[in-house]
Amino acid sequence: METARHPYDTIVIGLGCAGVAAASALAKAGNKVLALESNGRIGGRVQTVISPSNSGVIEWGAEWIHGADNFINSILKKHNVLVLPQSLETMTLRSDGSVATPNSSKNSSFFDLFEIGQRPETNEELLCWHGYGYKTLLQIMLNTYNNGPGLPNLDVELKTMVFRIVWPRDGSGNVEVHCATKVYIASNVIVTTPLGYLKKNHKNFFNPPLPKKKVEAIQNINTGTINKIVIKFNEPWWPKKPSFFKFEWTDDDVAKIPLQDSWITQIFGASSPSGCRKSLILWVRGTAAERVEKMAEHILRQTCMKLLKRFFGKISTTQNPWIVQCTTWSSSFNMGGSYSFESYDTAYTRGRSDLAEPLVDATGELRVLFAGEATHSTKFSTTHGAIETGLREARRLVSNFNVEM
Ligand SMILES: Cc1cc2nc3c(=O)[nH]c(=O)nc-3n(C[C@H](O)[C@H](O)[C@H](O)COP(=O)(O)OP(=O)(O)OC[C@H]3O[C@@H](n4cnc5c(N)ncnc54)[C@H](O)[C@@H]3O)c2cc1C
Numbered sequence: 001m002e003t004a005r006h007p008y009d010t011i012v013i014g015l016g017c018a019g020v021a022a023a024s025a026l027a028k029a030g031n032k033v034l035a036l037e038s039n040g041r042i043g044g045r046v047q048t049v050i051s052p053s054n055s056g057v058i059e060w061g062a063e064w065i066h067g068a069d070n071f072i073n074s075i076l077k078k079h080n081v082l083v084l085p086q087s088l089e090t091m092t093l094r095s096d097g098s099v100a101t102p103n104s105s106k107n108s109s110f111f112d113l114f115e116i117g118q119r120p121e122t123n124e125e126l127l128c129w130h131g132y133g134y135k136t137l138l139q140i141m142l143n144t145y146n147n148g149p150g151l152p153n154l155d156v157e158l159k160t161m162v163f164r165i166v167w168p169r170d171g172s173g174n175v176e177v178h179c180a181t182k183v184y185i186a187s188n189v190i191v192t193t194p195l196g197y198l199k200k201n202h203k204n205f206f207n208p209p210l211p212k213k214k215v216e217a218i219q220n221i222n223t224g225t226i227n228k229i230v231i232k233f234n235e236p237w238w239p240k241k242p243s244f245f246k247f248e249w250t251d252d253d254v255a256k257i258p259l260q261d262s263w264i265t266q267i268f269g270a271s272s273p274s275g276c277r278k279s280l281i282l283w284v285r286g287t288a289a290e291r292v293e294k295m296a297e298h299i300l301r302q303t304c305m306k307l308l309k310r311f312f313g314k315i316s317t318t319q320n321p322w323i324v325q326c327t328t329w330s331s332s333f334n335m336g337g338s339y340s341f342e343s344y345d346t347a348y349t350r351g352r353s354d355l356a357e358p359l360v361d362a363t364g365e366l367r368v369l370f371a372g373e374a375t376h377s378t379k380f381s382t383t384h385g386a387i388e389t390g391l392r393e394a395r396r397l398v399s400n401f402n403v404e405m
Helices: 017-028 071-078 110-114 135-142 195-205 212-220 251-256 259-266 286-293 297-312 349-356 383-397
Strands: 008-013 033-036 048-050 057-059 090-094 126-128 154-157 162-166 175-179 182-191 222-224 226-232 244-248 267-271 279-285 323-326 339-341 366-370
Touching: 008 017, 008 175, 017 033, 017 135, 017 154, 017 383, 033 182, 071 135, 071 383, 090 297, 110 244, 110 267, 162 195, 182 383, 195 212, 195 222, 212 349, 226 286, 226 297, 244 297, 259 267, 259 286, 267 297, 279 286, 279 297, 297 323, 366 383
Parallel strands: 008 033, 008 182, 033 154, 090 244, 182 366
Antiparallel strands: 048 057, 162 175, 175 182, 222 339, 226 279, 226 323, 244 267, 267 279
């Protein structure tokens, strides 16, 4: 296996929000940085997909910016990128085809249903991207927006899976980052791989192995899955407003579903994406979210159309879709879930700071640092939380940190 001759100051592993934030901040501060990403694209759980018929953009991962006072919004304003407040108005459709009135609907809102766990600050305003797409934010950070030239101090290697990090606990030599055909070297690394990935791989990923309290944190913080089923139509046939449709099952209808089909009640609603009027997104959570990832397209299509006819059939004439696709956030080899969460009964907040703690060698040098949404004590499961963790780790490595986004 070839070993790179020239060491980098820092190697960033993973180019989602956290990795992009860390890599761009360090490169802008003058460090020589290499970013290694297993996917063939930048973004991780941010995945803006341009519709093949050019009818808009759809977010397969993160959808909204949480909070108008979020620093992401000020970065965007500086670059004249307009994001708009999202109307949270929701129509509740019942499984018997009726539309629920506010008084007759069960209590949970559409948004309560996809909060898979407890996170402080969940009542923020939501902002949506319309035509731009979440990827714009990452392009701005990497200086590639509007055909920008990128960052001179940052090398990016896509489709490059890291298998192992070997770090010198005694302080001698560099950190080695082992990929399929090459070993890269650096003074230190920032690991931003998702918690779901670390759960499956931490034992073989680090040499020497991780300390006990970090392993416990990896084991104890939960990961959960929400998937999107993206359904594209030739024309929109559902009501133009609102953008959110919550599905509410009547007790009678639930009782009639055969046990083996009861998972469909975990498809909790539909939304009309702000960037693409010709598509509907069905939102699915829990065990059903994992199940739909493995489903054959024709079965998924049949199931979704049956569901849409049941809920929308009395108010709209449904049409056949031309494509039905499903995100695979749980089974993707480099993911292992949509986001980390705190469950109401087993809150394990200390684990997040244990997860964030860097590994230091015998001479006191920082060698292996950790970023990513799961390492944020309060803003986990968000893009702005992930970005903050990337900046936090960059700040640990450079003094006089004052990097403009
Ligand atoms: C369906 C869905 C909806 C969401 N909605 C919202 C929302 O509306 N608002 C919001 O704020 N947040 C939302 N989120 C959460 C948000 O997307 C994440 O919190 C955030 O993007 C995580 O960023 P990250 O950098 O921590 O991790 P990631 O984006 O997962 O980045 C980690 C990167 O590491 C790479 N990687 C993994 N293993 C390796 C390896 N061995 N070698 C090299 N690279 C590797 C991965 O490919 C990935 O690119 C949503 C997420 C999902 C899935």
